[in-house]
Amino acid sequence: MSLGGMATTLVREPDERVNWLTSLPFFAIHLLCFAVIFTGISPTAAVLCAVLFFGRMFLITAGYHRYFAHRSFKLGRFAQFVLAFGSQTSAQKGVLWWAAHHRDHHRFSDTERDVHSPRKGFWWSHVGWILCDRYGPTKLDGIKDFARYPELRWLNRHDWVPAWSVAVACFLIAGWSGLVVGFFWSTVLLWHSTFMVNSVVHVFGRRRYETSDTSRNSLLVSLITGGEGWHNNHHHYAASARQGFFWWEIDTTYYVLKALSWVGIVRDLRTPPARVLHPEVEVEDEADLEADLEAA
Numbered sequence: 001m002s003l004g005g006m007a008t009t010l011v012r013e014p015d016e017r018v019n020w021l022t023s024l025p026f027f028a029i030h031l032l033c034f035a036v037i038f039t040g041i042s043p044t045a046a047v048l049c050a051v052l053f054f055g056r057m058f059l060i061t062a063g064y065h066r067y068f069a070h071r072s073f074k075l076g077r078f079a080q081f082v083l084a085f086g087s088q089t090s091a092q093k094g095v096l097w098w099a100a101h102h103r104d105h106h107r108f109s110d111t112e113r114d115v116h117s118p119r120k121g122f123w124w125s126h127v128g129w130i131l132c133d134r135y136g137p138t139k140l141d142g143i144k145d146f147a148r149y150p151e152l153r154w155l156n157r158h159d160w161v162p163a164w165s166v167a168v169a170c171f172l173i174a175g176w177s178g179l180v181v182g183f184f185w186s187t188v189l190l191w192h193s194t195f196m197v198n199s200v201v202h203v204f205g206r207r208r209y210e211t212s213d214t215s216r217n218s219l220l221v222s223l224i225t226g227g228e229g230w231h232n233n234h235h236h237y238a239a240s241a242r243q244g245f246f247w248w249e250i251d252t253t254y255y256v257l258k259a260l261s262w263v264g265i266v267r268d269l270r271t272p273p274a275r276v277l278h279p280e281v282e283v284e285d286e287a288d289l290e291a292d293l294e295a296a
Helices: 024-039 043-069 077-088 095-107 122-126 140-147 150-157 160-195 219-225 231-236 252-262 286-295
Strands: none
Touching: 024 160, 043 077, 043 095, 043 160, 043 219, 043 252, 077 095, 077 150, 077 160, 095 140, 095 150, 140 150, 160 219
């Protein structure tokens, strides 16, 4: 069976088991969401929850993923730091840790060396890999291009600072309801929404391109994650800042990046060339075809 149809199951190594002790904070934050029984849901807290979910979703997809992991556009150094800090408000560990492991995922997709292949189990690809000991350290050798910046190394070592800064701000703005609903609820929703890109769209969805992995495209996941659900597109051409390759594939992260490029914050947005979009077509004049696609 091809990888696109989910090949044989891979066996996890002994150090790829959940460390329940070190994972207690992760589960505790889930349990703290139930404190809403005591705090209630204030209108301000509900707004905070929505703003923090969608705002931080953009920071994850544009920051952790498309910029730091794939370098699909360019930023100045200050904007780079702001994006890194904003990404880490998601409480998904340090920016160098995230990007280095994601690069390994692409390098070894759905093989024994993939950090979160669903071939090791759906739960594993969704969250189990984060909770084991094996992938705890940051692989600085895999992210040397960004590890050379001392401010990013500091952020990576102190990955809790951005997230808990937001948590404190939520409490100051809307009290206990702001902390529980605004911060904890939005964070848990954010976690499992982004985790779906590792799990759901490697199992469910459609495959436009015959890649050597199990990646799939999903409109639903794309709507939730700002365009990350066009995962088969992404694995076909990971260098692109635009993951919804065609106009009908909604990719809100790319739309925001494009708008930021108009004011000079973002530079050199990379998009897929015609030969990537249509590998089955022999392109005689690629420039003309790309112009036609842009017009569409």
